[in-house]
Amino acid sequence: MRLSRYFLPVLKETPSEAQIVSHRLMLRAGMIRQQAAGIYSWLPLGFKVLRRIEQIVHEEQQRAGHIPLLMPTLQPADLWRESGRYEAYGEEMLRIKDRHKRDLLYGPTNEEMITDIFRSHVSSYKDLPLTLYHIQWKFRDEIRPRFGVMRGREFLMKDGYNFDLTYEDAMHAYNRHLVSYLRSYERMGLQAIPMRAESGPIGGDDTHEFLVLAETGESEVFYDSEITDLRFGDRAIDYDDVAQCRAVLEEFTSRYARTDDTHDAAAFEAQVPEERRRSARGIEVGQIFYFGTKYSEPMGATVVNDKGERVPVHMGSHGIGVSRLLGAIIEASHDENGIIWPEGVTPFHAGIVNLKQGDGAADAACESLYSALKAKGLDPLYDDREERAGAKFATMDLIGLPWRITVGPRGLKNGVVELTSRRTGESEELSADAAVDRLAQIYAPHL
Numbered sequence: 001m002r003l004s005r006y007f008l009p010v011l012k013e014t015p016s017e018a019q020i021v022s023h024r025l026m027l028r029a030g031m032i033r034q035q036a037a038g039i040y041s042w043l044p045l046g047f048k049v050l051r052r053i054e055q056i057v058h059e060e061q062q063r064a065g066h067i068p069l070l071m072p073t074l075q076p077a078d079l080w081r082e083s084g085r086y087e088a089y090g091e092e093m094l095r096i097k098d099r100h101k102r103d104l105l106y107g108p109t110n111e112e113m114i115t116d117i118f119r120s121h122v123s124s125y126k127d128l129p130l131t132l133y134h135i136q137w138k139f140r141d142e143i144r145p146r147f148g149v150m151r152g153r154e155f156l157m158k159d160g161y162n163f164d165l166t167y168e169d170a171m172h173a174y175n176r177h178l179v180s181y182l183r184s185y186e187r188m189g190l191q192a193i194p195m196r197a198e199s200g201p202i203g204g205d206d207t208h209e210f211l212v213l214a215e216t217g218e219s220e221v222f223y224d225s226e227i228t229d230l231r232f233g234d235r236a237i238d239y240d241d242v243a244q245c246r247a248v249l250e251e252f253t254s255r256y257a258r259t260d261d262t263h264d265a266a267a268f269e270a271q272v273p274e275e276r277r278r279s280a281r282g283i284e285v286g287q288i289f290y291f292g293t294k295y296s297e298p299m300g301a302t303v304v305n306d307k308g309e310r311v312p313v314h315m316g317s318h319g320i321g322v323s324r325l326l327g328a329i330i331e332a333s334h335d336e337n338g339i340i341w342p343e344g345v346t347p348f349h350a351g352i353v354n355l356k357q358g359d360g361a362a363d364a365a366c367e368s369l370y371s372a373l374k375a376k377g378l379d380p381l382y383d384d385r386e387e388r389a390g391a392k393f394a395t396m397d398l399i400g401l402p403w404r405i406t407v408g409p410r411g412l413k414n415g416v417v418e419l420t421s422r423r424t425g426e427s428e429e430l431s432a433d434a435a436v437d438r439l440a441q442i443y444a445p446h447l
C-alpha cells in the first residue's frame, strides 16, 4: 500500500474522551471511529489488525480439529425460552421485534443456537466428538461501555462449542481449547494466563479465564509469580493425545492463579511462598467452560449411545474476545510515541520511508524495495507523501509497524538503506537486498 492512496485518518490531538492508552492510540492512529456508545466502525488500519487476529484464531482452532461455521447475529427469542435464559439474561440482551411482532434478539452468545443445530442433525454417538465454532459479532448492552473496543456493546468474539458423549471426552475438549488458546495468544505476542474463574450467566463448574496483565485491566487477579515464566513456545502437540493435552493443562494451571471472584486468601497464603505472591490487574481476553448437560438436557440435544440408550451430550463453550484483543495488545505493547505491534498481528510488515520524495534515485529505490518485499509475500506500507522526514517518522511510530526502512539520497550513494526496529529503536545500515532478506527471515514464522 502507498500511503498517498491509503485512508489513514491520524489525529494530531489526543482525544479527550479516551481514558486509557490503547483507546487513545487506536483513535489517534485512525483505526476506529465510534458511531454510538460502545459501537465502532473499523477503519482500514484497525480492520487489518482485526483480520490478522481472526486469522490466527481460525488457524489455531482448525489445527486443534475444531470446525468453522457461521451463525447469524439475530436469533429467535423462542430458542432462549427453551433454555430459560430469555428472561434470565436481563438488560444486557438487546431485544428486537420484527414487522410480524416476533421476538428476536441480537445474540450475546450462541449456546442455544448451536445446541439447536446439533439436535437437528446429530443423533448417534458415532458422530462425536464434535467441536463447532464461529467468529461473529455479539451484542451486549453493557451498562458502562468504555475503554474503546475493550468493553464495547457490539464486539467480535470467537465462540466454540464442544459436544461429547462423556465427561472425560468433554474434559479433553476443554484441555484442547486451553492448549489452542495458549498458542493463539503467544502468536499474537501476548502472554495470557489461565486463571480459575466464576462462570457467570453461561453456567457450569469448570472454567478458566485467560488474562493479560495490565494496570488498566478491569479484573483483580492473584497469582504465583512463577506462572509468568511459563511459555508454550513452538513445541509440537498432538491434539488427539489426551494425556499430552492434559499435561499442558496441569503445567499451566497447577500454580495458584485466580480472579477476585474465586480468590481465596487462605489458600493463596498456604500454597504460595510470600515472595512469589502477586496481586495485579488483568484484561480478560478469553474464557473456557465445561457445563455438562446444562443446555443439552432442557433442549433435547441427545445421542444414542452404543447400548442403544438416548443420552444428553456433554458440552462446553469457549470464547476469545477478538476485538478486545486489539486493545489488550496495545496496552501490553506501546511507548510514548505510539503502538508497537508484535510481528504476528502487525497491519503492515514494514514501513518504507522515502526521505526525499521526487528525488529520482530515492523514488526508484523505494519502488524497487516495495516490489521486492511484495515478491517475498510481505505487505509493506510505503510513505510516498511529500512530507518532512520528521512527520513521516512520527506517523510510522504512531501506527506501530515493527520495522521501518528509511531510504534517502545520501545512503543510496553508499549503497545502503536503514533498517530500524520500532521496539528497540536500533538502526542498521545495509543494502536494500539485505534488508529485504532480513525481513523475509523475521516474518517467516508468521506468514
Ligand SMILES: Nc1ncnc2c1ncn2[C@@H]1O[C@H](COP(=O)(O)OP(=O)(O)OP(=O)(O)O)[C@@H](O)[C@H]1O
Binding pocket: 109, 140, 142, 149, 150, 151, 152, 153, 154, 155, 156, 157, 200, 202, 284, 285, 286, 287, 319, 320, 321, 322, 323, 324
Ligand atoms: N463488552 C465486551 N467488549 C469486548 N469484548 C468482550 C466484551 N464482553 C466479553 N468480551 C470478550 O469475549 C470473551 C468471551 O465472553 P465471556 O462471555 O466470557 O465474557 P464476560 O466474561 O462476560 O466478559 P467480561 O467479564 O469482561 O464482561 C471475553 O473473554 C472477552 O474477551
Ligand SMILES: [Mg+2]
Binding pocket: 209, 284, 286, 287
Ligand atoms: Mg468471561
